[in-house]
Amino acid sequence: MKIHCNACHTTFKMDSKRVEPDGSLVRCTKCLSVFRVYPPNMADRRKFPRTKTRNLISHVSVDQNGKIISQGMGKALDISQGGILLETPYPIEVGDISLMAVDKEVNLLEIKADLVYCKKAGLGKFQSGIKFIDTELRVLNFVKSLIIEYSHRKHTMDIEHSK
Numbered sequence: 001m002k003i004h005c006n007a008c009h010t011t012f013k014m015d016s017k018r019v020e021p022d023g024s025l026v027r028c029t030k031c032l033s034v035f036r037v038y039p040p041n042m043a044d045r046r047k048f049p050r051t052k053t054r055n056l057i058s059h060v061s062v063d064q065n066g067k068i069i070s071q072g073m074g075k076a077l078d079i080s081q082g083g084i085l086l087e088t089p090y091p092i093e094v095g096d097i098s099l100m101a102v103d104k105e106v107n108l109l110e111i112k113a114d115l116v117y118c119k120k121a122g123l124g125k126f127q128s129g130i131k132f133i134d135t136e137l138r139v140l141n142f143v144k145s146l147i148i149e150y151s152h153r154k155h156t157m158d159i160e161h162s163k
Contacts, residue, residue, distance in 0.1 A: 001013070001014055001015075001016040001019075001040055002014075003026065003037045004119070005028040005030065005031060005033055005035060006033065006035040006091060006117065006118050006119050006120070007028065007031050007033035007035070007091065008028060008030055008031040008033065009120060010028060010030045010031070012028075012029070014026070014037065016039055016040055019037055019038065019039045020039075021039060023036045023037060023038040023039075023116070023117075024036065024037055034094060035094075035117065035118070036115075036116060036117050038117075047080075047081075047082050048080040048081040048082045049080060050078040050079065050080045050085075051078060051079055051080065051147055052077070052078050053076045053077070053078060053079050053146060053147065053150040054075060054076065054077070054150060055075070055076040055079075055101055055146050055149060055150050056073055056074075056075060056076075056101065057073070057074050057075070057076050057084070057086055057099050057100065057101050058071075058072070058073050058099070058100040058101070059071065059072060059073075059074060059086065059088075059092065059097055059098065059099050059100070059130075060097070060098045060100075061092060061093045061094070061095035061096065061097050061115070062095050062096050062098075063095050063096075064096075069093040069094075069095045070090075070092055070093040070095075072088060072090065073088070074086040074087055074088035074092075074128070075087045075088075076101075076146065077127070079143055079146055079147065080143070081132075081139060081140065081143055082131060082132060083113070083116065083129060083130050083131040083132055084099065084113070084130050084132070085127060085128070085129055085130075086099075086127070086128045086130055087121065087125055087126070087127050087128075088125075088126050088128065089124050089125065089126070090126060091118045091120075091126045091128075092115055092118050092126070092128045092130075093115075094115050095115070096112065096114070097112070097113045097114060097115055097130060098110060098111070098112055098113070099111050099112075099113055099130065099142075101145075101146060101149070103145050103146075103148070103149045104149055107145075109141075109142055109145050109146065110142075111132055111134045111138055111139065111142040112132070112133050112134045113130045113131060113132050113133055113134070114130070114131050114133050115128060115129075115130055116128075116129040116130060116131050117129045
């Protein structure tokens with residue numbers, strides 16, 4: 001199978017039998033970046049349906065010692081009970097991730113997550129697949145709040161545009 005480095009976009013060949021079902025971490029021999037690869041047809045194995053959204057999400061990545069690796073803002077493109085697809089103008093670094101957003105009542109929504117992959121998605125855009133690792137109840141509340149917030153903003157914008 002062909003794999004692509006998320007950092008330098010070099011293409012490599014890899015035996016798909018060496019890739020674990022949950023994905024495997026590999027190191028690029030050109031730039032030494034570490035990224036996760038998945039077995040072929042992994043995209044067809046989604047556990048939860050995805051809902052399109054356009055919420056602004058803050059993120060912070062930290063290493064094992066609690067040192068901040070990267071932080072910033074991104075736009076959620078879709079969300080499910082299992083994770084979120086986040087678009088940013090820069091790649092998100094591997095590490096423990098905390099995602100944060102604010103709902104319409106200005107409540108802070110925060111959840112813990114892991115970076116599954118980060119890939120270049122066009123000029124100045126990166127897409128990161130992020131898997132939620134928090135408790136099931138916290139995940140459900142986070143997803144529900146973001147979907148409600150997006151629906152509220154979308155409805156409000158539709159009303160303003162029709163005036």
